[in-house]
Amino acid sequence: MHAKQGSTTFLKVIIFLAGITVLALCIWWFPELAIRDARVRPGDYSLYPILGFAYGCCIAFSVALYQAFKLLTYIERNNAFSELSLKSLKVIKKSALTTIFIIVLGIGYLKVLSKFTGDDPAGPISLSLMGILATSIIAAIVDALQKPLKNILEKPKND
Template identity: 40%
Template sequence: MKRGTTIFLKGAVMAIGAIVLILCVVWLPTMAKHSADLFPEFAYLKWPILIGLYLTAVPFNLALYQAFKLLTCIEENAFSTKAIVALHRIKLYALLITAIYVSGIVFLLIQNALHPGIAMVGIIISFASVTISIFAAVLQELLRNALKLKAENDYTV
């Protein structure tokens, strides 16, 4: 793969990480306070929802870090066990994000505070995370098979 492509993708990964970090530090607390002021009957949910969103940001940023490591592996040698480990971790982090959002939806449902719009956003994010997890699993298996074939060819020659 061309080095320029991976540099662009690394920059995109870093930009996404920076945007998420800025949103978590600046925008989320402001929106939580605004929502609590606007809907005082649901103000007690301010901290549980903030904690849930911050819990989601942790595996998201860890997955971005693994994506960065994967791009570094692709620059050096795409067929390596480091790439397989990075894909495995991305898969696990995506499943963790899904679990956090599904439990958040269930929590809001139990609290009788689940707005349909919030439910749709949670379902979409959960679906996207599951899709990323499945895609990472498929790539992981393809890479594992390619490594096996490469090892067999190395022994043949």
Template identity: 35%
Template sequence: MKRGTTTSLKVAVLIIGIFVVAACIFGLPRLAVFSAESNPEYAYLKWPILVGLNATALPFFLALYHAIKLLTFIESEEVFSSLTNISLSQIKNCALTIFCLYIIGMIFLLMQNALHPGIALIGMVICFVTIVIFLFTTVLQKLLQNAIDIKTENDLTV
């Protein structure tokens, strides 16, 4: 893969990270204040929801970090190594963690009778995306492990 392609992917990952940081620092608190003022009967949920959403940002940033590591391995032509497999495993675990946190959050909101259909739809979309990422990285991880096994076998044969 050309260096320009991986560099542009790294830049895209960094831009995504910057947008999510900005949303966590500036957007979510303002949205929480606006929602608490608009719906005073649910104002007590402001802090649990903010903490929950920011908690999902942690595995997201860890996944972005491992995506950049993965692109670095691709650049240095170390694709067929156990380090690449570890990064894929971490991305898979982060996706599963985000999925679980959103499911827990939606159940919590449902128990509080505060799960608005729009919020539920956004939560389901995020859950769907994380499951797709989980399944995709699982398939890639298995393919990579098979390729590593074949490479190791060929190295021993020669």
């Protein structure tokens, strides 16, 4: 019991630190980036959709972090095989798919923007594709965890 409590506590601390990092990005770094861009290129609003995509990804990621924190709490309380755990896994998977969708929209926007500006979007697009790969792996792992849990919960209680 103590080893499980220690490992879930460690994971909760990691999730909390990731959440603080996302919050710092949204509160300080993204607005600072927008202010700096507005000073350098007044009248050019091409950065704002990218900021919207970034905020959308941060929101979806924060929802997934919160659900992962809740899932660890269920595990600590020996409630890992419950409807609540299944619901948390579903929300995490939906958040991952939402993040992928937002990244794909961002890639499309970068491609269109590059046609007008003549810039090469290869760097940001390759980073975006790496983000899609990482998020897809998370979604696949959650799906692999979700299926057996769903099967366990659907079994009749008399067996």
